[in-house]
Amino acid sequence: MKNQNGGLANIRVKPDSYECTITTDIAVFGYLDGKLKILLTKRSLANYKSHWLLPGGTMDADETVEECAKKTLFVLTGLENIRCEYIKLYSALNRHPIKRVVTASFCALIQPEKHPLVLTDNVESLEWFSMDDLPTHIAFDHTHLINDAYNFLKENLEDKLHFGELLPKQFTLSELQILYETIFEVKVDKRNFRKRIMQINLITNTRKKKRGVKGGPFLFEYKLIH
Amino acid sequence: MKNQNGGLANIRVKPDSYECTITTDIAVFGYLDGKLKILLTKRSLANYKSHWLLPGGTMDADETVEECAKKTLFVLTGLENIRCEYIKLYSALNRHPIKRVVTASFCALIQPEKHPLVLTDNVESLEWFSMDDLPTHIAFDHTHLINDAYNFLKENLEDKLHFGELLPKQFTLSELQILYETIFEVKVDKRNFRKRIMQINLITNTRKKKRGVKGGPFLFEYKLIH
DNA sequence: CCAAAAGTGTTCTAAATACACCCATGG
DNA sequence: CCATGGGTGTATTTAGAACACTTTTGG
Known part of the structure; x- marks a missing residue:
């Protein structure tokens, strides 16, 4: 039990309080060739270079997590005007090998044929993967994020059966x-x-x-x- | 659409990326005098001074959001060894009048008689409020957090009917x-x-x-x- | 014209709801 | 002993599951 410094909890403006990088990741699902697929990007940077991961990025000062998720998706894939839903928050300490990162994950459903992908130099590669044939090299804890997103998708669809976007x-x-x-x-x-x-x-x-x-x-x- | 700087999304270790204060708030529910009550603290600091709010505080570098919620609850109220569940994330831009703050909210159920509160100088006051008689002056967006927590509680109980702690x-x-x-x-x-x-x-x-x-x-x- | 896929209704089972009386205890 | 609250079962309705044949169309 650390940090019992008086009134800590109420001091939301305490100048020396810890600040943390927040990122968003978005699981975009599509239905293609009779299979449920998920859109992954290939990482071009150090730490898990050439591993696959969900499109994601760091949140800026002037955007909510949802805005960040949408913006990042656009920057990395060209996908725009996509409805997305918040799934959950990941705050474990060891998620990133170098730096503490807290991540909000999102879920979206689209029809791949209607939303052509745009490959920019922001990513090394961009691909739809069958949920039953995911790549073996997945960066960070994104295997968990992907599974959680798939379960979230199933729970939500089971309740509402709203497959519209697929x-x-x-x-x-x-x-x-x-x-x-x-x-x-x-x-x-x-x-x-x-x-x-x-x-x-x-x-x-x-x-x-x-x-x-x-x-x-x-x-x-x-x-x-x- | 800002920040189209190449590869932003993958650069989770980019040194100049925005970092943000993360806080947690916890809605502790108890059953007392035949009523469902929620535990609020009275704020002793500037910005909403003497308004009521959920016990909460800023996350440190060495703790997850859940650990932060539990620690903060202990520091502010003396409550310990409480099971809590994550509810949702608040990331709107105007939540705090001075500083950008992103908040994870939690929910807990306890039996007030078994868990005596400890009033420290970390809070000005500490009180159980009936859900149908909440104070009028509530700090920040905590009216929303409280309502969201109550709805979360109801949804969870309806599914599982596990009132054990109450x-x-x-x-x-x-x-x-x-x-x-x-x-x-x-x-x-x-x-x-x-x-x-x-x-x-x-x-x-x-x-x-x-x-x-x-x-x-x-x-x-x-x-x-x- | 025939093979392939679409369309359609009924029965059965399980879960949720409505409903009323007798019993045990405290005072 | 009586007033208060505790305990119990059945009948009805509703939702979900099982199941087979006829119709339409493409080739």
């Missing part, structure tokens, strides 16, 4: 079901899945049929406003 | 039910409540009867190991 604007119920089964690694009954998804009342039948597919399935889309 | 080791089912009804501000059916709580299989009937109460109710306690 699919094209219009999609068939089979496509939605396959996405569900891919993410959760389960098989579900078609009728029960449809009953459940329609009950949630988030998607609507456009009455248009998708051409080029046997059976002539209807196209659905997410309802506006929520 | 009651004496042994308690009657009526006491447990009244606590439930107090926290959630609802009335529930006695038989259904009992069915549900016994189904969860977290508490066990000691077969001892509580004396001094009409009807001679049995005393229950939480099972060990979980």
Whole structure:
């Protein structure tokens, strides 16, 4: 029990108090080639050079952690206007080999086809990895961050079943079901899945049929406003 | 979109990067006089002097946010060996009138009778407040932190119904039910409540009867190991 | 026309809810 | 002995799970 210096807790402006680098990392998930993928960057700097890691960076004085996560994502990947959700905070002491760093992690869902990546010299490389085939060399504690993000994604989807960003604007119920089964690694009954998804009342039948597919399935889309 | 300086995101050791004060605040809930209460401290320093706020303080270089929350709680209130859970992170720019501060908030449940408070000169005052009768002058954005903590508490209890720390080791089912009804501000059916709580299989009937109460109710306690 | 995928309804089971009386104890 | 609170079971409703056949379309 250190630092019992009187009133420490209330002194939020104490000039000599410890200050810490805050970083953000963002787990961007996409659905590609029938697989759930995550976007990783290849590190070009010392400490874990050429290891893969989540896109992330240090927070500046004039931005919230969420703004930082979005800005960093743009700088590193060109991705813009992405909705992201805060996951959790990592404050263990040994996270970075050289310097103490506290990290806020975020999660985002996008449709890779609609969001082309832009490779800049800010990263050595940029790639979508299948969740079941992640690279072996991952920097820092990002293996944990990735797993935590995947679990967060599953919990959130299970509650809300809002996959909107992972699919094209219009999609068939089979496509939605396959996405569900891919993410959760389960098989579900078609009728029960449809009953459940329609009950949630988030998607609507456009009455248009998708051409080029046997059976002539209807196209659905997410309802506006929520 | 500022700070597009190359490789910023990967440079976690960049020497001139912004560093920020991190603080923790902890919402300690207790059940006293039939009401759910929260422990607040009275601020003795400039900026919101004599306003009430959650016990909190700045994180040091050698501690995680959770360690900081526990240490600070001890320093300010004498409370020790309290289990606490991380709630969320606050990083808005205007949270403190003078200095940028990023705060991690925590939640804890204790039984006030078992944990006497120790008033030191670290705080001006220290008091349990009913959740439905909070003081009017609350410092910083702690009104939000308090509400967020209360909602967090409710969500967690609803899932797990683990009130262990809020009651004496042994308690009657009526006491447990009244606590439930107090926290959630609802009335529930006695038989259904009992069915549900016994189904969860977290508490066990000691077969001892509580004396001094009409009807001679049995005393229950939480099972060990979980 | 036929193979492949889409669409659709009912039964069964489990969980949640509504509801009323008798029993034990303290005073 | 009586007033107060404690203890208990059943019937109903609702949500989730299991399950098979017909229709539409592409090739």
